[in-house]
Structures are given as structure tokens and as C-alpha cells.
Amino acid sequence: MRTLVVTNDFPPRQGGIQTFVAALLARRPPESLVVLASRSPGWEAHDAALPYEVVRHPTGVLLPTPGVARAAAGLARRHGCDTAFFGAAAPLGLLAPVLRDAGVRRLVGATHGHETGWVALPGARQVLRRIASGLDVLTYISDYTRGRLAPALGAVTRMAQLSPGVDVDRFTPAADGVAVRERYGLGRGPVVVCVSRLVPRKGQDVLVAAWPRVLARHPGARLLLVGGGPLEGRLRRAVAEHGLGRSVVLAGPVPPERLPEHYAAGDAFAMPCRTRRGGLDVEGLGMVYLEAAACGRPVVAGTSGGAPETVREGVTGHVVADPRSPQEVAAVLTGLLDDPERARRMGAAGRAWVEQRWSWTSVAAAFAGLLTP
Structure with a gap:
């Protein structure tokens, strides 16, 4: 099983979503992954140290544009990806139909916190419903975020909890301050x-x-x-x-x-x-x-x-x-x-x-x- 990861949020750019996505991938078999991400300062050295392939689209922000759609579909076909994961479902999950046409059979998109604001706004809520309807699974990080998302989205896709984790070997009482x-x-x-x-x-x-x-x-x-x-x-x-x-x-x-x-x-x-x-x-x-x-x-x-x-x-x-x-x-x-x-x-x-x-x-x-x- 090969997974295409499509994400704007990826190191070396710092942030909670970036850390979350990178940590998830670090625990997958390297040969099962290919990543499409945006560029950020230091990306060349960062990617050279990774055990899986990362393709950087020549832009600082990855959006569901026709160019990104072609790049994602091309990677899915070239690597025979049967699954895809969107590091943040909104808005990149809009690429789901293109990836299905490219042979991807299962699509999973993650939500974090900002999507709870999307569902409060009529136009953004409709976009999020469209994204969710194209996915097999939409994940949420907490009971709170599920409570905000489910009334608007629960009927169009399956929802499952996927909270960030803690590296208990790195964050430890033995750390010296x-x-x-x-x-x-x-x-x-x-x-x-x-x-x-x-x-x-x-x-x-x-x-x-x-x-x-x-x-x-x-x-x-x-x-x-x-x-x-x-x-x-x-x-x-x-x-x-x-x-x-x-x-x-x-x-x-x-x-x-x-x-x-x-x-x-x-x-x-x-x-x-x-x-x-x-x-x-x-x-x-x-x-x-x-x-x-x-x-x-x-x-x-x-x-x-x-x-x-x-x-x-x-x-x-x-x-x-x-x-x-x-x-x-x-x-x-x-x-x-x-x-x-x-x-x-x-x-x-x-x-x-x-x-x-x-x-x-x-x-x-x-x-x-x-x-x-």
C-alpha cells in the first residue's frame, strides 16, 4: 500500500500541524510514502535527510489549483498510490475527485482547529461539506472539534478521532532545564x-x-x-x-x-x-x-x-x-x-x-x- 500525502503544512516550516503531519509520517514505512508539499526556507536540506520522497511544488503555499492537481495526480499514478492523506483537509481536500480519477481508492483528510471557524460561516461551511463528501474519512482532534463539525458534516462522510500524540521518549521528566x-x-x-x-x-x-x-x-x-x-x-x-x-x-x-x-x-x-x-x-x-x-x-x-x-x-x-x-x-x-x-x-x-x-x-x-x- 502506497500513500500520497498532500500537505501545505510540512517542516521545516514550524507549527502544530506541521509537527503533527511529520510525526505521523515518521511512524509509517518509508517506502510506503510520497509527499507533495509547498516550499519553505531550508526545505532542500530538510528533505535530503528524510527516508521517503518529498516533492516540493514551486510555491510557498500549496492550494488546490490546476497545477497542484496535475502534480498530485501525476505522483499518484507514477507511484501507484492507492491511498491519499491530506494533512489539512481544508482546502486541499478539494483535490479528492482528481486523485480518485488517478486511481486512489481511499482518501483521508485531517482537521485541526481552524475548521470549526469554517463551519460557522455559510460559504465556508458549504466548501467544507464539499471537501468532506469527497473523502472516505474526515478526522478530528478533540471531542470539542467533533461537536462543532459533526452537525454540519457528519452525514456526508465518516468521522474518526486522530489526535496529535506526544513523543514520550523526548518529552520526559528526565529533561534537564x-x-x-x-x-x-x-x-x-x-x-x-x-x-x-x-x-x-x-x-x-x-x-x-x-x-x-x-x-x-x-x-x-x-x-x-x-x-x-x-x-x-x-x-x-x-x-x-x-x-x-x-x-x-x-x-x-x-x-x-x-x-x-x-x-x-x-x-x-x-x-x-x-x-x-x-x-x-x-x-x-x-x-x-x-x-x-x-x-x-x-x-x-x-x-x-x-x-x-x-x-x-x-x-x-x-x-x-x-x-x-x-x-x-x-x-x-x-x-x-x-x-x-x-x-x-x-x-x-x-x-x-x-x-x-x-x-x-x-x-x-x-x-x-x-x-x-
Whole structure:
């Protein structure tokens, strides 16, 4: 069985979908894969190190254009692909009829989080229904996203859960955060870390607003914000205005291979995500919570979308009831920092839960089953 993977979201471009797709493919037999992807800086060196073939269309964004359709159909015929996987079903799933004509017998498309916004808009909802009707399986990442998608799409195709997984051999309590603490001068006091893009939905602005209240109880505490994005300038101004320059560190983005040590630098992980724009800007799941838990850290999540599904409330961490409230976020954080032993128990419980429920071993097996005609 040979699978054609058609995806705009693929390394070395960074992002959650890119990581998800690459991790799925890393657990498939290399000889069973051929990938059609867009180009991004560094793609030549990246692809040369892969054990399967990657064909880069000469564009920075892969869209269902006639040129991309011809390229995908040509690859399917040349390699005898009987299955196809769309790394993000919208909009590339529109290529499904072309691939069926090229001999592909089974088509699977993945959804992530942004599609929940599509189904809220009449025109986009019709496009998504058209995409789903051309697929044998449409996957969803969380119960939340299924709840948003199924009323509009469930009757036109089969839906199956395919959540991202965690590499439990890489994200582990054995990860060493000492060098990260030294690099940023975090000291020996308690550290709260957030790893994510700096955008309003993720809640770094609320963390900064809550931080003076945390410092009132834990003067030696530090907040480490890892990631880049459009909110960075505003966050830096807020840090300066509140006189938090010594206790809040914006580290910028870091390479994926260095994420475990950044999680390990914290005593707790927090990303109080919130839904915005009338439900159009929502957290589909939130892999960072699971990666932090795999590193043995208690997690603090917001209520947006599927984020609460990554936390066993009171066991592996907490979901802040109002993630827009600096007071509530501060109260949850100080509660964890007040009781380090309880925080450690939560971290251990989180690690055990990720091993049981969220490891790539189980996700890869589910993916293999979906590809089987």
C-alpha cells in the first residue's frame, strides 16, 4: 500500500500541524510514502535527510489549483498510490475527485482547529461539506472539534478521532532545564513557563497581567514566555509598564528539539487560552499541555475549545474558569506554587496519563487503521 500525502503544512516550516503531519509520517514505512508539499526556507536540506520522497511544488503555499492537481495526480499514478492523506483537509481536500480519477481508492483528510471557524460561516461551511463528501474519512482532534463539525458534516462522510500524540521518549521528566534557567537568569525560585505562539488567544497577556499578584506571594518567582508572534511588542511594553523586567522573560521561539528543556525549566506550565472572535478563533486541542505533562509538569489551561480535554482537573492540573481574569489565573498559579509537593504529584499523574492516552504509539496505530481500505 502506497500513500500520497498532500500537505501545505510540512517542516521545516514550524507549527502544530506541521509537527503533527511529520510525526505521523515518521511512524509509517518509508517506502510506503510520497509527499507533495509547498516550499519553505531550508526545505532542500530538510528533505535530503528524510527516508521517503518529498516533492516540493514551486510555491510557498500549496492550494488546490490546476497545477497542484496535475502534480498530485501525476505522483499518484507514477507511484501507484492507492491511498491519499491530506494533512489539512481544508482546502486541499478539494483535490479528492482528481486523485480518485488517478486511481486512489481511499482518501483521508485531517482537521485541526481552524475548521470549526469554517463551519460557522455559510460559504465556508458549504466548501467544507464539499471537501468532506469527497473523502472516505474526515478526522478530528478533540471531542470539542467533533461537536462543532459533526452537525454540519457528519452525514456526508465518516468521522474518526486522530489526535496529535506526544513523543514520550523526548518529552520526559528526565529533561534537564538547568541550562535554560542559567541562560535566562531565572534563579532558584519557582518558574512558570508558557510555550506557544504569542497571539491573543493563547493568553500570555493575561499571564503578564496576573504576574504582580503572583509576585506578591512569591517574590522570587519567574515567568518564562517561549515563542514568537505578533503579540510580542505589546507584551514587552506591558512588562516594562508594570516593572516586571526582572521577573518576566520573553525567550523568543526555540527549535523543536530544544522544547523539552524549556518545559523542564518550569515548575508549572500555564497557557490560559480563551476563545475569541465569536468562536472563530479557538483552541482545537493544545498539544503544549500534553508535552508539558509528559515532562512531569502540572498544567494550567484555559477554557477555549478542546483545551480542557488535555487536563484531568485537579489531578494533572487545572482549567481556569475565566481565562480572561488575571485574578483567577493568579489564584490558580499561586495555589500550585504554594504547595510544591502537590504540584509534583500532579506532574507525575500527568506523565502517567500521557503515556497511557496520548503517546504516538497509539496514535500511529489509529492512523494505520484509517489508511487501510
